[in-house]
Amino acid sequence: MFVEGLRAYGLIAGMWVRSGMTYRTSFVFTVFGNLLMTGLDFVGILLMFTQVDSLGGWSLPEIAMLYGLSVTSFGIADMLLGSMDVLGARMRDGSFDVLLVRPVPVLAQVGADRFALRRLGRVAQGAVVLGWALSSVDVEWTAVKVLLVPVMVLSGAAIFSAVFVAGAAFQIFAQDAAEVQNAFTYGGTTLLQYPPTVFGKDLVRGATFMLPLAFVNWVPAAHILDRPYPIGLPGWASFASPLVAVGCCALAGLAWRTGLRSYRSTGS
Amino acid sequence: MDDVFIELDGVEKVFDVRRKTGFLKRERRRVRAVDSISFTVARGEMVGYIGPNGAGKSTTIKMLTGILTPSGGRLRVAGIDPSRERTRLAHRIGVVFGQRTTLWWDLPLIDSYKLMHRMYRIPDARYRENLSRLTELLDLGDLLDVPVRQLSLGQRMRGDIAAALLHDPEVLYLDEPTIGLDVISKTRVRDFLRQLNAERATTVLLTTHDLQDIEQLCSRVMVIDHGRLVYDGALDGLHEAGESERTLVVDLERELPPIEAPPPARVVRVEGARQWLAFPASASASELVSRIAAEYPLVDLSVREPDIEAVIAKMYEDRAGRPVT
Amino acid sequence: MGSARLYLSVAVGGFRRYASYRAATAAGVFTNTVFGLILVYTYLALWDERPGLGGYDQAQAVTYVWLGQCLYATLAIQGGGAEKELMERIRTGEVAVDLYRPVDLQLWWLAGDVGRAAFQLLGRGLVPFLFGSLFFTMALPTEAAAWLAFAVTLVLAAVVSFAIRYLAALCVFWLMDGMGIGQVLMITGVFFSGMVLPLNVFPGTLGEVVRVLPWAAQIQVPADVLMGETDPSAAFAFQAAWAVALLAAGRLLQSVATRRVVVQGG
Numbered sequence: 001m002f003v004e005g006l007r008a009y010g011l012i013a014g015m016w017v018r019s020g021m022t023y024r025t026s027f028v029f030t031v032f033g034n035l036l037m038t039g040l041d042f043v044g045i046l047l048m049f050t051q052v053d054s055l056g057g058w059s060l061p062e063i064a065m066l067y068g069l070s071v072t073s074f075g076i077a078d079m080l081l082g083s084m085d086v087l088g089a090r091m092r093d094g095s096f097d098v099l100l101v102r103p104v105p106v107l108a109q110v111g112a113d114r115f116a117l118r119r120l121g122r123v124a125q126g127a128v129v130l131g132w133a134l135s136s137v138d139v140e141w142t143a144v145k146v147l148l149v150p151v152m153v154l155s156g157a158a159i160f161s162a163v164f165v166a167g168a169a170f171q172i173f174a175q176d177a178a179e180v181q182n183a184f185t186y187g188g189t190t191l192l193q194y195p196p197t198v199f200g201k202d203l204v205r206g207a208t209f210m211l212p213l214a215f216v217n218w219v220p221a222a223h224i225l226d227r228p229y230p231i232g233l234p235g236w237a238s239f240a241s242p243l244v245a246v247g248c249c250a251l252a253g254l255a256w257r258t259g260l261r262s263y264r265s266t267g268s
Numbered sequence: 269m270d271d272v273f274i275e276l277d278g279v280e281k282v283f284d285v286r287r288k289t290g291f292l293k294r295e296r297r298r299v300r301a302v303d304s305i306s307f308t309v310a311r312g313e314m315v316g317y318i319g320p321n322g323a324g325k326s327t328t329i330k331m332l333t334g335i336l337t338p339s340g341g342r343l344r345v346a347g348i349d350p351s352r353e354r355t356r357l358a359h360r361i362g363v364v365f366g367q368r369t370t371l372w373w374d375l376p377l378i379d380s381y382k383l384m385h386r387m388y389r390i391p392d393a394r395y396r397e398n399l400s401r402l403t404e405l406l407d408l409g410d411l412l413d414v415p416v417r418q419l420s421l422g423q424r425m426r427g428d429i430a431a432a433l434l435h436d437p438e439v440l441y442l443d444e445p446t447i448g449l450d451v452i453s454k455t456r457v458r459d460f461l462r463q464l465n466a467e468r469a470t471t472v473l474l475t476t477h478d479l480q481d482i483e484q485l486c487s488r489v490m491v492i493d494h495g496r497l498v499y500d501g502a503l504d505g506l507h508e509a510g511e512s513e514r515t516l517v518v519d520l521e522r523e524l525p526p527i528e529a530p531p532p533a534r535v536v537r538v539e540g541a542r543q544w545l546a547f548p549a550s551a552s553a554s555e556l557v558s559r560i561a562a563e564y565p566l567v568d569l570s571v572r573e574p575d576i577e578a579v580i581a582k583m584y585e586d587r588a589g590r591p592v593t
Numbered sequence: 594m595g596s597a598r599l600y601l602s603v604a605v606g607g608f609r610r611y612a613s614y615r616a617a618t619a620a621g622v623f624t625n626t627v628f629g630l631i632l633v634y635t636y637l638a639l640w641d642e643r644p645g646l647g648g649y650d651q652a653q654a655v656t657y658v659w660l661g662q663c664l665y666a667t668l669a670i671q672g673g674g675a676e677k678e679l680m681e682r683i684r685t686g687e688v689a690v691d692l693y694r695p696v697d698l699q700l701w702w703l704a705g706d707v708g709r710a711a712f713q714l715l716g717r718g719l720v721p722f723l724f725g726s727l728f729f730t731m732a733l734p735t736e737a738a739a740w741l742a743f744a745v746t747l748v749l750a751a752v753v754s755f756a757i758r759y760l761a762a763l764c765v766f767w768l769m770d771g772m773g774i775g776q777v778l779m780i781t782g783v784f785f786s787g788m789v790l791p792l793n794v795f796p797g798t799l800g801e802v803v804r805v806l807p808w809a810a811q812i813q814v815p816a817d818v819l820m821g822e823t824d825p826s827a828a829f830a831f832q833a834a835w836a837v838a839l840l841a842a843g844r845l846l847q848s849v850a851t852r853r854v855v856v857q858g859g
Contacts, residue, residue, distance in 0.1 A: 101363045176615075177620035
């Protein structure tokens with residue numbers, strides 16, 4: 001079923017890409033706009049650093065590393081599943097039912113909805129910042145630390161994907177409240193662009209144990225940069241991101257199934 | 269023996285509806301959208317499913333297609349429980365939502381078909397064959413390369429019907445297939461459906477507000493109201509159930525007082541030499557005609573069938589726990 | 594006087610329409626509160642490092658954050674107000690109908706957008722602001738005069754905000770598609786209004802430039818008026834000047850655009 005889902009995802013995403021191409025002038029424009037828009041946060045950070053040398057005790061390259069990791073992994077998830085906020089509208093206008101009479105997993109169809117290549121803008125922008133940060137950050141690179149970087153990006157993408165799926169499941173119950181998930185998706189990636197030392201301990205605890213976004217970059221990056229994490233965690237936690245990602249995806253999948261079952265029994 | 273294809277046995281669908289009754293006050297109410305419905309449809313039948321808005325039509329269709337899970341009863345389509353094996357069933361059914369296109373708005377029509385080809389894993393040879401047959405029958409040849417957004421409503425509906433049939437479904441559900449179409453498009457769609465049913469023995473279940481659809485296509489009609497099946501049978505029988513009357517229009521040689529017809533037949537209107545007689549739809553016209561011809565100077569006559577719309581309206585009016593056929 | 598009544602009813606309509614999206618409003622309140630929380634901590638860290646940055650103390654920086662969240666939807670900082678609907682009407686050509694109505698097109702849309710802004714302020718903006726004042730130390734005035742001045746500056750901010758977006762919407766007459774211009778609105782709105790960082794923190798020449806652009810009238814000026822960081826009459830003059838200039842530009846562009854529509858075959 002997973003393979004079937006991926007295949008269906010590819011088919012539908014391909015259709016959306018082709019649809020998008022029919023507005024060619026807009027396409028170039030929006031890719032550029034997307035890049036610029038997502039870069040504003042980083043410009044904000046750069047502006048801050050025209051006034052200070054460190055924030056929460058972290059230097060610019062260190063924060064840039066957090067930023068790059070957060071934006072790249074979020075960007076991947078956003079590109080893959082970022083349009084699920086149209087789900088509520090689809091349920092209201094009835095077009096969601098069409099997806100349910102197709103012989104492929106509904107989640108794959110919803111995930112591929114409105115797929116747009118312009119979203120690569122965010123990934124590219126995050127990757128550029130990450131590249132710069134990795135080359136300028138003051139770290140004694142070991143094999144393990146080097147390996148941790150791609151692991152973080154992929155696990156982070158999976159964790160954010162789980163947030164998107166959970167958000168979609170939530171929309172089934174509260175169709176008009178699609179914006180709530182922005183607090184966790186866009187809010188989440190914004191949170192992770194700044195060092196954990198900036199935030200109150202309760203917020204860090206919440207982002208570590210309740211909605212474990214901290215495993216996208218905070219926890220493993222603290223290990224790479226040899227910085228103490230504001231709340232005590234065992235040493236292996238720095239390597240736990242893939243595990244956390246798997247757990248998040250499983251929970252999100254469960255939430256989606258519950259949501260879908262509820263839709264099919266209540267019709268709303 | 270009938271080859272049963274769709275089988276419903278005491279199927280129910282109950283919704284919990286929350287309604288605002290005041291500021292922050294909500295009232296929970298159970299609504300039986302579908303209330304213990306039982307029927308079977310044989311392979312190759314063409315059935316009209318009618319009823320007023322909110323009667324439970326689309327809820328039934330949604331259960332048949334696996335979109336909604338029934339709250340009770342037993343439901344099988346092609347031996348499959350739709351709610352449990354939604355994707356397996358999807359390969360065997362075709363669905364057309366009249367007011368909502370499933371075609372890709374910005375892309376040429378053919379692109380939507382190519383997607384169906386791959387999504388339903390239709391073997392290449394069969395896809396090509398079906399596409400060329402449907403293109404011909406639905407007259408889509410010139411439209412395949414046109415972006416869907418540029419198609420007229422009628423063209424889009426034909427495009428949607430073709431999309432729903434590319435994978436050779438054994439049953440086709442149509443939800444208001446002729447809504448909003450002009451007369452020519454309606455005729456085209458109906459002709460096609462008749463042909464599809466005759467040649468491929470595809471089972472067709474359609475909901476409609478247009479009773480001409482039913483009159484021209486369906487030998488059998490089911491009427492649902494308030495979640496209950498209030499009629500299931502031949503179109504003719506619907507008149508009986510609705511206690512409807514046919515009209516005999518008689519042209520006499522000259523102006524005469526109202527004809528003294530044997531009850532329950534009676535004159536309802538006189539206009540010069542022409543008289544209108546109402547008689548039960550179930551009764552034979554020939555007996556009445558010969559009686560009149562024997563006693564009156566008859567010039568010409570014609571029989572008018574009852575207006576089915578009026579029949580159904582009447583049924584809704586006086587239905588009070590009338591047993592289902 | 595009859596027309597004043599008309600525009601008032603348009604404004605009330607705008608208010609009502611947005612008031613009917615209850616769940617969406619609640620969701621927006623939640624999201625603005627979460628974003629406010631994140632920003633407050635980063636600003637506190639920044640002001641910790643550089644006390645007195647931009648002439649603000651910590652309480653003022655915190656106030657700025659929550660005011661920004663309060664005005665984010667109210668002033669449609671990233672777009673999504675009346676201009677979105679207008680763009681759609683221009684794109685589909687329905688705007689031709691509006692042109693034949695015996696009303697002033699610009700005033701009509703302004704009235705609707707002010708109604709929307711009023712609802713967004715009360716329904717969506719107020720709660721995050723109150724949340725902020727409850728859990729963080731803010732620099733709020735105690736005398737009524739300051740709040741009165743704040744009310745005036747908010748009205749002017751709403752007009753400037755509308756005037757910018759109206760100009761952008763009219764561009765669709767030439768672009769035929771609102772997507773690109775919508776994105777420009779979003780980027781300029783977020784950056785130059787001071788959503789990313791207060792404009793008084795922007796360094797050097799960049800800072801001097803952004804503080805005189807019209808977007809400064811949206812969050813920076815109201816914030817400074819509220820916290821007594823600027824002379825209210827100077828602030829009003831700045832906002833009013835931009836409002837008049839932009840509305841006039843909107844009128845000019847509108848007349849060029851309508852001539853175009855008529856020529857094209859209206």
